[in-house]
Amino acid sequence: MTAYEEFAGREILPPQEGPDPVNVPMIRHWAEAMGDRNPIYLDEDAARATGRPGIVAPASMIQAWTMRGYAPAPDGGGTGGASGAEELYALLEKDGYTSVVATDSEFEFHRELVVGDRVSVREVVESISPEKSTALGAGRFVTTVRTYTDQDGEVVAVQRWRLLWFRPKASPSSEQAPKASRPRPVINRDNAFWFEAARAHRLVIQRCAGCGTLRHPPGPCCPHCGSFEWDAAEASGRGQVYSFVVNHHPRHPAFDYPLIVAVVELEEGTRLVTDLVGVAPGEVEIGMPVVLDWLDADPGLSLPVFRPQPGVAS
Amino acid sequence: MNGRTYEEVAVGEELPALPIPLTRTLIVATAIASRDYQDVHHDPGLAAERGSKDIFMNILTTNGLVDRYVTEWAGPAAVVTAIKIRLGVPNYPGDTMTLTGTVTAKHDDDRRVEIAVRGENGLGAHVTGTVAVRLPAKDVR
Incomplete structure (x- = not known):
């Protein structure tokens, strides 16, 4: 034992x-903070009107x-x-x-x-x-x-x-021990909109203005119809694990290990490479439902990450 | 203040949804009103050290809000006999939790009604559970 x-x-x-x-003062603080306006907690007459001996x-x-x-x-x-x-x-x-x-x-x-x-x-x-x-x-x-x-x-x-x-995991956004910076993404005229949206914690998907086809990663031209016109659609943030690897070695000082790198297929149909968080490597399964969260890696860089859909694991 | 009688309630009835803006003040004020001074409910720096991205609502408050949600619908004559909840994702400041509920059972012997309750925030389900209340009979109102 x-x-x-x-x-x-x-x-x-x-x-x-x-x-x-x-006592009534503590009940009042509670009811005020909770926004609870049930009169039986503070009004003697209202409590009696419900058949109670007084305030409860x-x-x-x-x-x-x-x-x-x-x-x-x-x-x-x-x-x-x-x-x-x-x-x-x-x-x-x-x-x-x-x-x-x-x-x-x-x-x-x-x-x-x-x-x-x-x-x-x-x-x-x-x-x-x-x-x-x-x-x-x-x-x-x-x-x-x-x-x-x-x-x-x-x-x-x-x-x-x-x-x-x-045992607490290292905080994803802790301001304590200065950590190495994550490798910078290569940002160009084609993909800048995507990283700018990410900084505002918005996950977007490039959409062809000609035929409406969604595509990711961003590029200048629609592979479906050849149009150069495009805009961006907002993703719902729901998806599922399409594939994943667990990175143990080599290690980069900006990352926490084991590092789960996944291809997540969004509800909208496009896929993206991302990290899985809030789950042990042994618990990840292909097809597992995941939801969007945000990693504020450092002041200039926010990236979408995904975690298991709540209520599924214990 | 109007309330529900036992006879008026039917299994399957849905309670009106109640959105609750999760302000930092709400999270701190309710923690203190419940005499819960744990740092994770008011100190963002210490909450981060403990692996949380920010302060978060304490469970006593989740109980209080679920209680309020059901009794607002049931009325002042209702007597709460059970509150059973499970917590999922945390309630962080800046989010909104929307409470919804459905009547799942009626027990004629003691005029007890069970309501399945769910509170969703931007991250998912913060709370799922059941509240039971005893309602007045028609003639007692």
């Missing part, structure tokens, strides 16, 4: 009471009542201070999983919270996944069950909660 597997079933956060009881808190706000708030403690969960949680966070950090994002939250609400309620939460680990390769970097999914109770110990809500702890 690995150190991670041993956490399954373990309470990492003993019951902890939120610092403030359910938004259901989704329950987690906020037990958040740790602003504290100079290590990053991690929203709540903290418990030894089990700290032990888990230390283990994750030791293995390089220094960043965290929430990926799933499944709430079941047993009753609405009213002003004056005191909410506590306890958290038990359900499972910790083996290391998975994700768009953000390699990481582990930590699934816990958070049980919210009131001042009488009655359960008011249960939340299944999943965090991805991961």
Whole structure:
């Protein structure tokens, strides 16, 4: 059994009471920020008119009542201070999983919270996944069950909660360590429009003004009808992997490796050579649906890249 | 403020779409209103160090917006009994997320209605999930 597997079933956060009881000022801040104008959160009469005893808190706000708030403690969960949680966070950090994002939250609400309620939460680990390769970097999914109770110990809500702890990849647009510049594209009168559009994060396709045929890479003359007249059409940014290679060697200091170089076939029918990002080399497949993203390689150069269509991989 | 009764709602009904402009102020204000002070929700430099291109919306806010979206449609008498969401691509500043929803089930025993919810931004699906609300009966209104 690995150190991670041993956490399954373990309470990492003993019951902890939120610092403030359910109160109108915090509800007001929440409702204002969310743009939520439901009157039952702020207007006593409106709440009574719906059969409630008085003002209730938004259901989704329950987690906020037990958040740790602003504290100079290590990053991690929203709540903290418990030894089990700290032990888990230390283990994750030791293995390089220094960043965290929430990926799933499944709430079941047993009753609405009213002003004056005191909410506590306890958290038990359900499972910790083996290391998975994700768009953000390699990481582990930590699934816990958070049980919210009131001042009488009655359960008011249960939340299944999943965090991805991961090793961050180098930022695509980081302004930190100055990196070598990418090799410059050769820009001429035929293709300048395409790179100018890319600088504005627009992916365009050259279109023959004579017969309407799309073509890429750009050129002076339509190979279909011979016309020299052309304009540019906006691409939808959706496509699929037509072919790809994974470049391991030789390396150029401007690139991150392994570097996936692909031919992407756009929905419009033309193909372009581009990089695939947000996917591990072993997960790329021919025909895989991809969507456009932008690489701001350096101040003078923006290039289209593609990433897997969201919702397809986990 | 009008609301929906259980009887008025039919499986397959679509909720009106709600576009939400993702301003930097919205992302920061909602993080703070949910007492979430993690740097990735307000500090662009630290967010970049952690591998993100910019600050991004926290999940508590996604829950709050999905809650607001469904209860705006259902009305003040509706009681939220479940919110189950999965996050996809991040909500970055400058984008717009459009929420859409469809009624997928009705449970007569407790007048509970389930709504499948989806929030799309320029990068794809930010959130997919289900919200369940208990609606008033016709005569209670």
